[in-house]
Amino acid sequence: MLLCMALLTALPILAVFAYIFIPSAEVWQHLVATVLTDYLLNTLYLSLGVGLGVLLLGVPLAWLCSMCEFPGRAWFEWSLLLPLAMPAYIIAYTYTGMLDFTGPVQTSLRSLTGWGYGDYWFPNIRSLAGAMLMLALVLFPYVYLLARAAFLEQSICVLEVSRTLGCNQWQSFFRVALPLARPAIITGLALALMETLADFGTVQYFGVTTFTTGIFRTWYGLGDHAAASQLAALLMSFVFILLLLEQASRRRARYYHSSSKYAQIKRIQLTGWQATGAVVFCNLTLLLGFIVPVTQLASWSLANWRTQLDSSFIILIQHSLGLAIAAAIFALLLALILGYGKRLHPGPLVSVAARLASMGYAIPGTVIAIGVLIPFAWLDTQLNHLSQTVFNTKLGLILSGSLFILLFAYNVRFLAVSLQTVEAGLGKIKPTLDNAGRSLGLSSSAVLWKLHMPLMQGSLLTAVLLVFVDVLKELPTTLILRPFNFNTLAVRTYELASDERLAEAGLPALMIVATGIIPVVLLSRSISRSRAGGSTV
Amino acid sequence: MHLLATPFNIDNSYYLQMDSTMLKKLVLGTALFAAPLFAFAESEVNVYSSRQEQLIKPLLDKFTASSGIKVNLVTGKDDALIERLKLEGKNSPADILLTADAGRLYRTKDLGLSQAIESETLKAAIPENLRDPENQWFGLTYRARPIFYVKEKIKPIDLSTYADLADPKWKGKICVRSSDNIYNQSMLASMIASQGPEAATQWAEGFVKNLARPPEGGDRDQLKAAAAGICDLAIANTYYYGQMLAGDVAEEKAAAEKVAIFWPDQGEQARGTHINVSGATVTKAAKNKDNAVKLLEYLVGDEAQAWYAEHNQEYPVKTTVSASSLLKAWGDFKADSINLSELGKHNAQAVKIMDTVGWK
Numbered sequence: 001m002l003l004c005m006a007l008l009t010a011l012p013i014l015a016v017f018a019y020i021f022i023p024s025a026e027v028w029q030h031l032v033a034t035v036l037t038d039y040l041l042n043t044l045y046l047s048l049g050v051g052l053g054v055l056l057l058g059v060p061l062a063w064l065c066s067m068c069e070f071p072g073r074a075w076f077e078w079s080l081l082l083p084l085a086m087p088a089y090i091i092a093y094t095y096t097g098m099l100d101f102t103g104p105v106q107t108s109l110r111s112l113t114g115w116g117y118g119d120y121w122f123p124n125i126r127s128l129a130g131a132m133l134m135l136a137l138v139l140f141p142y143v144y145l146l147a148r149a150a151f152l153e154q155s156i157c158v159l160e161v162s163r164t165l166g167c168n169q170w171q172s173f174f175r176v177a178l179p180l181a182r183p184a185i186i187t188g189l190a191l192a193l194m195e196t197l198a199d200f201g202t203v204q205y206f207g208v209t210t211f212t213t214g215i216f217r218t219w220y221g222l223g224d225h226a227a228a229s230q231l232a233a234l235l236m237s238f239v240f241i242l243l244l245l246e247q248a249s250r251r252r253a254r255y256y257h258s259s260s261k262y263a264q265i266k267r268i269q270l271t272g273w274q275a276t277g278a279v280v281f282c283n284l285t286l287l288l289g290f291i292v293p294v295t296q297l298a299s300w301s302l303a304n305w306r307t308q309l310d311s312s313f314i315i316l317i318q319h320s321l322g323l324a325i326a327a328a329i330f331a332l333l334l335a336l337i338l339g340y341g342k343r344l345h346p347g348p349l350v351s352v353a354a355r356l357a358s359m360g361y362a363i364p365g366t367v368i369a370i371g372v373l374i375p376f377a378w379l380d381t382q383l384n385h386l387s388q389t390v391f392n393t394k395l396g397l398i399l400s401g402s403l404f405i406l407l408f409a410y411n412v413r414f415l416a417v418s419l420q421t422v423e424a425g426l427g428k429i430k431p432t433l434d435n436a437g438r439s440l441g442l443s444s445s446a447v448l449w450k451l452h453m454p455l456m457q458g459s460l461l462t463a464v465l466l467v468f469v470d471v472l473k474e475l476p477t478t479l480i481l482r483p484f485n486f487n488t489l490a491v492r493t494y495e496l497a498s499d500e501r502l503a504e505a506g507l508p509a510l511m512i513v514a515t516g517i518i519p520v521v522l523l524s525r526s527i528s529r530s531r532a533g534g535s536t537v
Numbered sequence: 538m539h540l541l542a543t544p545f546n547i548d549n550s551y552y553l554q555m556d557s558t559m560l561k562k563l564v565l566g567t568a569l570f571a572a573p574l575f576a577f578a579e580s581e582v583n584v585y586s587s588r589q590e591q592l593i594k595p596l597l598d599k600f601t602a603s604s605g606i607k608v609n610l611v612t613g614k615d616d617a618l619i620e621r622l623k624l625e626g627k628n629s630p631a632d633i634l635l636t637a638d639a640g641r642l643y644r645t646k647d648l649g650l651s652q653a654i655e656s657e658t659l660k661a662a663i664p665e666n667l668r669d670p671e672n673q674w675f676g677l678t679y680r681a682r683p684i685f686y687v688k689e690k691i692k693p694i695d696l697s698t699y700a701d702l703a704d705p706k707w708k709g710k711i712c713v714r715s716s717d718n719i720y721n722q723s724m725l726a727s728m729i730a731s732q733g734p735e736a737a738t739q740w741a742e743g744f745v746k747n748l749a750r751p752p753e754g755g756d757r758d759q760l761k762a763a764a765a766g767i768c769d770l771a772i773a774n775t776y777y778y779g780q781m782l783a784g785d786v787a788e789e790k791a792a793a794e795k796v797a798i799f800w801p802d803q804g805e806q807a808r809g810t811h812i813n814v815s816g817a818t819v820t821k822a823a824k825n826k827d828n829a830v831k832l833l834e835y836l837v838g839d840e841a842q843a844w845y846a847e848h849n850q851e852y853p854v855k856t857t858v859s860a861s862s863l864l865k866a867w868g869d870f871k872a873d874s875i876n877l878s879e880l881g882k883h884n885a886q887a888v889k890i891m892d893t894v895g896w897k
């Protein structure tokens with residue numbers, strides 16, 4: 001049953017994999033001789049750069065905001081999550097608009113100094129480094145979010161013991177808190193990296209050739225589906241191995257907290273240059289990752305809102321919200337079943353199936369969409385055949401032509417987010433609790449409902465809200481799979497931007513961000529409250 | 538399905554938005570026995586479009602107003618829509634596919650997803666090279682991809698042909714967007730069609746060496762870059778230039794005013810400036826074929842053709858309809874007269890050449 005569900009979710013991925021046995025040696029020779037090295041190296045550099053970026057931003061910020069005290073901490077604590085509401089392709093549009101050679105920054109620089117083209121050096125935002133920066137700025141909240149939750153959930157006793165054993169505050173961070181938070185940090189890093197690998201909008205806009213752009217070019221430009229699928233399969237294998245390695249590396253270690261004695265955190269009071277440094281660091285991150293791009297979007301919207309704001313705009317918002325809510329709930333249920341099932345029946349088969357099912361996060365949305373269409377279109381054809389022979393009527397495309405397929409595709413794409421978060425939550429609950437519950441006569445599902453769910457409320461909410469925000473920002477899958485006359489904010493933004501009308505795309509883009517802020521704020525507040533030892537427990 | 542749809546109950550107008558047959562089908566799916574109760578009599582036509590909603594919706598609304606036929610629309614990227622069409626097979630709800638490029642129309646035909654339409658109205662309105670020889674697809678508007686030059690730096694007398702752009706004298710002087718873009722792929726495909734793959738490869742090799750910077754941004758960005766001094770020449774589609782001039786973004790307008798169009802390959806023997814169409818095809822699976830044909834005929838009618846010219850700065854395919862005053866001001870030009878099916882035929886080879894010569 002469990003295996004079936006995991007496999008069903010993995011079906012689209014397997015459908016794409018099915019192409020790999022079709023030989024396409026000639027195209028491969030061409031790829032190897034020309035562009036493959038570029039795809040590989042750029043993807044590698046991009047992943048390394050973004051990975052390093054999200055760690056260097058996410059972990060220190062999480063530590064500062066959860067364990068230290070400095071002016072504005074309470075405000076930064078939640079506002080640092082805001083970049084999560086910013087789709088990577090939109091932040092790329094805004095920075096390009098500002099920093100391009102023909103943008104306002106360089107233009108005023110030239111008019112101030114009288115320089116012309118070639119007279120001065122200015123970093124080119126449309127570059128590999130630019131793409132790293134853009135992605136790191138909007139993806140670091142994954143690490144920040146999970147690391148902060150981990151720091152907050154750590155029993156203070158462990159930290160106190162480390163202090164009595166002679167660690168100073170910073171040593172106890174590096175030697176106790178950080179290793180204990182490692183699974184959470186790695187999960188955050190994995191999410192950020194998978195999102196990086198799946199990114200198409202940003203790299204394409206910047207003209208950086210990666211695996212993702214290569215898959216598209218091979219599929220559509222060269223018209224070779226087999227070679228494109230083989231590229232995709234290569235990318236997926238890479239991710240799969242990474243995920244397995246991560247799992248293997250912590251196989252022997254367990255990260256339960258053996259003491260549940262929590263006390264109010266005594267935050268380290270930062271003063272002088274330390275406090276200044278913390279404030280500058282937090283401010284700068286927030287400014288670059290959120291305030292600057294939002295200001296740019298707002299100024300575009302201000303110039304164009306009259307042409308954009310009509311009655312259909314409200315419907316766009318409703319569609320976006322409705323889809324995101326439905327998909328988030330769907331994804332949570334699936335993650336709970338899979339995550340808990342894995343806990344009840346641990347085994348390599350279930351584990352591999354669950355990993356396979358969460359691979360979708362690293363796969364470009366367009367590939368997922370095609371992968372979902374293949375089995376569903378087939379099913380629809382069979383259903384129509386059946387209804388034709390039995391009832392002499394045609395049903396039409398009841399699966400692949402409806403919202404159902406879109407929701408299914410979102411789950412394939414975003415299951416990793418909900419599953420990882422739910423698993424992280426479950427992982428922190430000691431198995432002895434399950435045993436105690438069962439020995440007191442609870443069924444295994446009652447253990448989940450009555451013990452686990454209340455204990456990991458924070459994780460569950462995180463799972464729902466992360467998927468919500470992801471779906472809100474999602475573009476390629478929505479674009480291909482939505483039914484007739486059904487548009488969303490992301491679709492409207494894309495259409496305007498792809499017609500090179502960036503300024504007009506400002507308002508729908510701003511609305512995506514604004515709608516995304518609500519769950520982000522909710523998320524942030526719930527985590528602050530989730531700290532055990534607070535008023536709720 | 539009903540469960541899944543609950544979040545949308547916030548507003549009942551959602552159901553009005555969703556096309557009504559789909560809703561009927563949903564009900565049908567859950568209650569098979571009720572099937573005979575529903576008649577699918579409503580007059581409608583279903584459109585998959587890779588032209589953006591805002592570029593096409595006003596015209597579709599006008600069509601509905603004048604004909605009473607409801608138009609249901611999904612927009613998306615051409616390749617993905619073709620893929621969806623293919624996978625949906627004979628059950629596809631789509632009657633019409635609208636695209637912004639002839640190569641894609643060719644591919645649709647090649648995959649056996651389109652059908653021939655015999656319509657005297659369409660034949661009379663559309664020049665022969667802008668439609669499929671077997672009437673499987675039809676061009677609705679066309680645009681050119683000429684050379685743009687910076688008025689202050691370049692004299693038009695120094696320009697002649699696309700081929701000349703590969704000459705080392707233009708080293709570091711040309712801006713063009715990425716070869717991922719279909720407009721560039723089609724441009725190179727047209728060269729392969731007229732001069733063969735070797736000549737096209739040689740040209741692309743020299744052309745790429747002359748680029749002022751690695752390709753980045755879209756067509757408008759190339760014109761802006763030229764205006765700002767990064768390069769002296771740029772390649773872009775005419776309607777982008779037209780929309781920059783006619784639009785209300787001051788910087789874009791100022792940039793566009795610094796450059797001018799040069800129509801390449803105009804000589805007696807020359808093949809003419811490269812053009813491409815936005816066009817449409819009726820799908821093989823079409824359930825509303827009559828309505829689909831009516832819509833196509835409407836789109837080549839005088840009113841629709843004039844609207845395209847005026848709002849999108851595209852050239853009407855119908856020769857009796859005049860272009861916008863802006864387009865007229867750019868002057869007449871000789872357009873490449875090859876049948877645009879050739880663009881689709883040579884697309885994959887064009888991409889290979891671009892990979893080989895390092896056109897990013």
